[in-house]
Amino acid sequence: MLSIKNLQVKLEEEDKQILKGVDLEVEAGRVHAIMGPNGSGKSTLSYVLSGRDGYEVTGGSATLEGEDLLAMEPEERAAAGLFLAFQYPVEIPGVGNMTFLRTALNAQRKARGEEEMSAGDFLKLIRAKAKDLKIDAEMLKRPVNVGFSGGEKKRNEILQMAMLEPKMCILDETDSGLDVDAMKLVSDGVNALRSEGRGFLVITHYQRLLDHIKPDVVHIMADGRIIKTGGPELALEVEQNGYADILNEVA
Amino acid sequence: MAVAQAKQDLTEARIDALEMPGGAGWADEARGHALSRLRAMGLPGRRDEYWKYTDPTSLTQIEAPRAAVFDATDEAAMFDGIERLKIVFVDGVFDAGASDDLSLAGVEIERLSEATAKDIHWAREVFGQLEAAGQTPVARPLAALNTAFATDGVVIRATGKAARPVSLIYLHRSDRSDAILHHVVRVEEGAELTILENGPAAARFNKCMEISVADGGAFHHVRAQGRDHERRAATHMFARLGEGSTYKSFTLTANGVMTRNEHVIELTGDDASAHVAGAAMGDGKSGAFHHDDTVFITHDAVNCESRQVFKKVLRNGAAGVFQGKILVKPDAQKTDGYQISQSLLLDEDSSFQAKPELEIYADDVSCSHGSTTGAIDDTALFYLRSRGVPTDLATDLLVLAFLDEAIQEIADERLADDIRLRLQQWLERRRKG
Numbered sequence: 001m002l003s004i005k006n007l008q009v010k011l012e013e014e015d016k017q018i019l020k021g022v023d024l025e026v027e028a029g030r031v032h033a034i035m036g037p038n039g040s041g042k043s044t045l046s047y048v049l050s051g052r053d054g055y056e057v058t059g060g061s062a063t064l065e066g067e068d069l070l071a072m073e074p075e076e077r078a079a080a081g082l083f084l085a086f087q088y089p090v091e092i093p094g095v096g097n098m099t100f101l102r103t104a105l106n107a108q109r110k111a112r113g114e115e116e117m118s119a120g121d122f123l124k125l126i127r128a129k130a131k132d133l134k135i136d137a138e139m140l141k142r143p144v145n146v147g148f149s150g151g152e153k154k155r156n157e158i159l160q161m162a163m164l165e166p167k168m169c170i171l172d173e174t175d176s177g178l179d180v181d182a183m184k185l186v187s188d189g190v191n192a193l194r195s196e197g198r199g200f201l202v203i204t205h206y207q208r209l210l211d212h213i214k215p216d217v218v219h220i221m222a223d224g225r226i227i228k229t230g231g232p233e234l235a236l237e238v239e240q241n242g243y244a245d246i247l248n249e250v251a
Numbered sequence: 252m253a254v255a256q257a258k259q260d261l262t263e264a265r266i267d268a269l270e271m272p273g274g275a276g277w278a279d280e281a282r283g284h285a286l287s288r289l290r291a292m293g294l295p296g297r298r299d300e301y302w303k304y305t306d307p308t309s310l311t312q313i314e315a316p317r318a319a320v321f322d323a324t325d326e327a328a329m330f331d332g333i334e335r336l337k338i339v340f341v342d343g344v345f346d347a348g349a350s351d352d353l354s355l356a357g358v359e360i361e362r363l364s365e366a367t368a369k370d371i372h373w374a375r376e377v378f379g380q381l382e383a384a385g386q387t388p389v390a391r392p393l394a395a396l397n398t399a400f401a402t403d404g405v406v407i408r409a410t411g412k413a414a415r416p417v418s419l420i421y422l423h424r425s426d427r428s429d430a431i432l433h434h435v436v437r438v439e440e441g442a443e444l445t446i447l448e449n450g451p452a453a454a455r456f457n458k459c460m461e462i463s464v465a466d467g468g469a470f471h472h473v474r475a476q477g478r479d480h481e482r483r484a485a486t487h488m489f490a491r492l493g494e495g496s497t498y499k500s501f502t503l504t505a506n507g508v509m510t511r512n513e514h515v516i517e518l519t520g521d522d523a524s525a526h527v528a529g530a531a532m533g534d535g536k537s538g539a540f541h542h543d544d545t546v547f548i549t550h551d552a553v554n555c556e557s558r559q560v561f562k563k564v565l566r567n568g569a570a571g572v573f574q575g576k577i578l579v580k581p582d583a584q585k586t587d588g589y590q591i592s593q594s595l596l597l598d599e600d601s602s603f604q605a606k607p608e609l610e611i612y613a614d615d616v617s618c619s620h621g622s623t624t625g626a627i628d629d630t631a632l633f634y635l636r637s638r639g640v641p642t643d644l645a646t647d648l649l650v651l652a653f654l655d656e657a658i659q660e661i662a663d664e665r666l667a668d669d670i671r672l673r674l675q676q677w678l679e680r681r682r683k684g
Contacts, residue, residue, distance in 0.1 A: 050637050051636075051637070052633055052637075053629070053633070073636070073641075073642070074633060074636040074637050075636045075637075075639050075640060075641045075642070075645075077637075078636070078637060078638055078639035079639050083638075084637055086634070086637075089634075090630050090631050090633075090634035091631075092628075092631045092634065092635070092648075092649070092652065093652060094649075094651070094652025094653065094655045094656070095648050095649070095651075095652045099648070100635070100638070100648070101638075103640055103644065103648060104635070104638035104639050104640050105639075107639045107640045107641060107644060108638075108639035111639065111641075143652075144634075160638060164638065164639065
């Protein structure tokens with residue numbers, strides 16, 4: 001599904017190398033987690049994959065089902081099936097949540113040569129999906145993320161994911177700012193989307209999210225590289241001993 | 252005031268090319284006074300402080316610059332879904348055949364030429380009077396020219412709650428038409444009237460509306476200017492507000508080589524309120540775009556409120572201007588004045604110039620003003636794109652959101668939605684064109 005080979009990335013404005021050769025294969029139907037200390041390059045990886053400005057790819061490749069992600073505009077990546085759940089979802093005053101989602105959904109469909117979804121069908125679909133995430137009608141009407149609590153913002157990200165039905169989902173520290181109940185709600189939302197044809201890359205500091213979203217593979221990232229890969233037990237090891245042991249072991 | 256020779260020559264040459272319509276004594280007198288005012292002030296020139304940011308040449312020259320006839324047959328008529336009384340002007344001439352019957356419950360409507368031919372008419376209290384009062388402290392010569400030479404227009408008197416909005420529709424049929432229209436509006440005590448305006452009007456359009464709102468009256472105005480690229484227009488709204496009365500005006504503008512919209516509002520009765528808003532969208536790609544909102548609000552009574560909200564989106568070398576003033580006279584205590592002008596510049600070629608002014612002589616007032624110029628929010632743009640919305644569409648969503656703060660000033664939700672829809676259509680057309 002998602003194939004990253006020797007990806008090297010520096011900041012555009014500064015001569016600072018952030019990713020120093022990342023290799024990663026996420027297969028369809030599998031959940032991969034990336035853990036790592038602050039500044040290891042986890043979030044940069046998610047931004048570069050989604051096409052955010054400010055980064056320069058200096059080497060390597062990233063493909064989604066064989067298509068070169070790095071050559072695409074952000075909207076093309078989305079239409080190709082990539083979705084990033086933001087660590088800090090953006091507030092957009094004046095743009096209604098529903099309008100936003102409907103525009104996005106239909107833009108993606110159009111880009112893929114599919115028919116646009118009618119207003120009626122869209123309404124039915126979003127009501128059902130919103131209900132599962134305990135997002136009420138009021139929240140759907142409000143401007144995108146404006147005045148939302150941290151938990152509401154994250155639930156809204158998952159709602160978008162559920163509506164857009166991407167092939168490859170990247171969750172960037174989706175657990176940050178969530179209390180236990182919200183974490184459960186968000187995780188249930190994600191788990192409901194797990195399917196044969198869909199890959200997940202869950203980026204997190206802490207193991208606790210992985211109690212809810214059980215990963216198949218866990219990677220440890222440090223200093224711009226993936227330094228260790230293992231099963232779910234690797235996350236538990238981090239939880240118990242911190243990153244220091246693993247970092248030492250690799251060094 | 253001595254008028255410089257060159258200015259005087261320009262003014263006289265313009266006057267010579269015009270013909271003053273005849274009417275009853277009072278109307279002739281009003282026109283005569285307006286002509287004297289015009290001569291004393293002279294037509295505006297580039298050196299005038301009030302025209303520092305807008306070049307008036309095309310508005311003052313003898314012949315109207317040619318403007319390709321614009322007929323928006325490819326889109327639904329504006330305010331189409333709204334029950335309204337339609338009054339149509341073609342190149343500035345009233346078209347009885349295309350207009351509705353001018354009878355409406357709660358409202359009296361006459362053509363300006365009929366009203367000014369009568370020896371006694373309520374309009375004499377307003378016609379040329381509010382314009383004259385609005386000439387100080389700042390000269391507005393194009394409005395004086397309008398009063399003196401306006402060839403057509405309507406006089407509208409609301410005596411109760413108007414059953415429907417009165418919709419003034421301007422059509423453009425001749426590429427050299429030079430229309431001068433003057434409307435007079437009186438809203439009697441406790442009466443309510445909504446006036447809608449739309450359409451390209453003429454190659455060049457000088458329009459003046461004088462609005463007198465008596466105690467407890469309410470006047471609402473929603474206007475759409477666009478999409479005629481080559482329009483040149485100077486419009487004036489002169490309003491005088493009685494006790495507890497309301498004035499609310501909103502203008503949507505798209506395209507136009509040269510547009511100057513002035514509002515001159517005097518709050519003369521206690522507890523009156525005046526809200527003026529505008530959303531303008533300029534694209535210099537298909538020709539120059541210059542849009543100027545000039546507002547002068549005078550508080551001359553206690554506990555009045557005024558609000559100015561102007562938003563502009565400019566791209567491809569489009570230019571926007573805002574000149575807004577709040578004058579609070581010594582006795583106008585408890586004044587609440589607010590003014591905001593904001594522009595969204597979509598590229599580096601476009602420009603916005605703002606001149607907000609407060610002049611306050613009372614000590615117990617609350618007045619604030621602000622002006623901002625900014626680019627599109629990159630973070631929001633990326634967020635939208637990351638969800639699959641292409642850049643141009645994402646930009647339009649943000650443009651709509653930006654302008655919506657001005658549209659929200661429209662009290663009637665149906666009218667606001669109509670304006671929103673039109674704006675979306677115009678943006679879509681632009682995107683696909």
